[in-house]
Amino acid sequence: MKAKPRVKICCIASLEEAQAAISAGASALGLVSAMPSGPGVIEEDVIAEIARRVPPPIGTFLLTSETSAEAIIAQQRRCGTNTLQLCDYVDASVYRELRRELPGIALVQVIHVTGPESIEVARAAAEHVHALLLDSGDTTLPVKLLGGTGRVHDWTVSRKIRESVKVPLFLAGGLKADNVAEAVAAVEPFGLDLCSSVRTQGQLDVIKLEIFFAALAS
Template sequence: MEATTRVRVKVCCIMSEEEARIAVRHGASALGLVSRMPSGPGVISEERIAEIASQVPPPVGTFLLSCATEVEELVEQHRRTRANTLQLVDHVPRENLRRLRQALPGVRLVQVIHVASPASLDEALSVASEVDALLLDSGNPTLAVKELGGTGRVHDWEVSRRIRERSPVPVFLAGGLRPENVVEAVRQVGPFGVDICSGLRTNGALDEDKVARFFRALDSGVLGLHHV
């Protein structure tokens, strides 16, 4: 398929209405709102997530990042926050994904796959048919304190490319992206979209200059690329 439009960009770790406005102004297709996590940046209360999500204009997506894996807890989180997409940052069993789809039929589901080895391909394909998209990140859920995103680390893009080539659903690429490497990442992986948090921040705050440079890089470097 030829990439005739800008690669979708999800700006993650949004912590205020002003950060949301900056991201949307520069062309973000989606915003990530981080609920309670065992580690990582950008965590805000569910009350703040609901307030920010309510101010985001359609058709911009609002992704609730959740480390929950049980259906009832995820349904309750959605009820409290009203985001239009659930980003599942830890492994959720297939049966739970099916039940979640039934419980929240109008809510999109995005499963995060932490690309640690070639075995991540099998993990991704085992759940892809149950969700609306995959998001390939660089966390480490096996640690005593789980890393479930926001690490600022790049993973093996060759594995990510293989996942993208075989996935039946769209794939977002995350992990260590920044204005200086996003074009090469898109060239190598060919994702539907990219997801970025720490690469757009200075001293923890969303940096509008970095946001502008990120989108300029995509506009100047990605147009005309093809991916299968």
């Protein structure tokens, strides 16, 4: 019997939301710093407070739109998370600098699945990071869309990416209780990442969390 995917709840806005997500069964939390667009952005001092208070087994993901090593390193040191989620694409030299300057900090590269061309992008990034996260954004738009779309992308492409890389893979983009079983069967990801489907009027909804985890367990 295959293990159920880990679950990361993104767009955590407060310590109370962090505690609710963990109580529901989340293995990781997404903490969104400044972005060109999308939901869930909070101040860095709030991110730092949540990261300090969350128990060590839980992944604290700093979502960053920065693309220079210097800016990303400085931001992680201010926020103190144990994981960096790179929401935009960066040069290979940036990965090397991050590994050198931030030993022990996990690197997760977001791959925006726009079509089959995303497979090669994922393969290249996988050589440098600890995990990939497949989402439904688009970095080619005038205002980059780096996540939080609530849209499902082509899971057949996601499956091909999973089969062609050796690092763990998180699946994001429009996941909810009524499609999570199909998503897991189609992609077989290591983890799932969700935000809008477990919120009501922007607030984390414990009932929707319970429904999602029940659907995942069934």
